[in-house]
Amino acid sequence: MAFKHGKNTVFKIDDSGGGSLTDVSQYIDNVSGLPGEKALAEVTAFGDSGTRNIPGLFNATVEVSGHWDPTASTGPDAIFNALFEEETSTASFEYGPGGSTTGAVKYSGECWVSNYTITSAVAEKVSFSASIQVDGVVTRGTFA
Template identity: 65%
Template sequence: MSFVHGKDSVFAVDDTGGTLRTISQYVDNVSGLPGSRDLSEVTAFGDQGTKNIPGLVNTSFSISGHFNSTVTTGPDAVLGALMTGQTATASFEYGPEGSTTGKVKYSGECWVTSYTAESSVSDKVSFSAEFQVDGVVTRGTYA
């Protein structure tokens, strides 16, 4: 078993025109992927422990990083536009090990539910964004 360092992770999301934009160079945290599944309890009298049946998968995730407003490629241009002008889901890809052939890739369709820019007199300008997956997250590998 080999361990993986987060510095090699990659994240990409469609812009409003449907072009997949890799914004990894601005992202320093991805949280919440691959997601969670709801369970419905079906325990009854006489059972010796709780019983559950699988329910719906409901995945939300967040990213954060370094603010950049570069047209078409910066996270402010991509995510800000998705937050205000998105009328269809956007595709996303997340590679916790990087994007070389054979590495794990989580992908799916999502909505941007929040996007914020944050600044402080004593620190860099940063951003954070939250997403809601539409459907399920697919686990595959990079080709």
């Protein structure tokens, strides 16, 4: 069996300038939502003994959260906030749940940051969370 530990997870997203992926793994402690879901359209008809469906559109929302860092141009606040405010173009992303070594599984695609939230509590670290809506479909491949 080829089990993997979550500590090796890699998440990269376009920087605020666009065009180059920035590894933000050092700030993130949770990624969920990939590869996504596929809508099913019901096509059950009279005489069927059970519900029947046909596949429809693909949809994925990626949730990331972690440690907030306001460092200009490299911290998650600079990157995710800029992408949250972006209104004209999508950002690329790469997600490697088992790391980014050659041959490791990679999920990638284009996305919009649809939500960016900073949370602070008196007895806790300052955290952030972001919702990333995939634009189109997610591609499953491997790191080269």
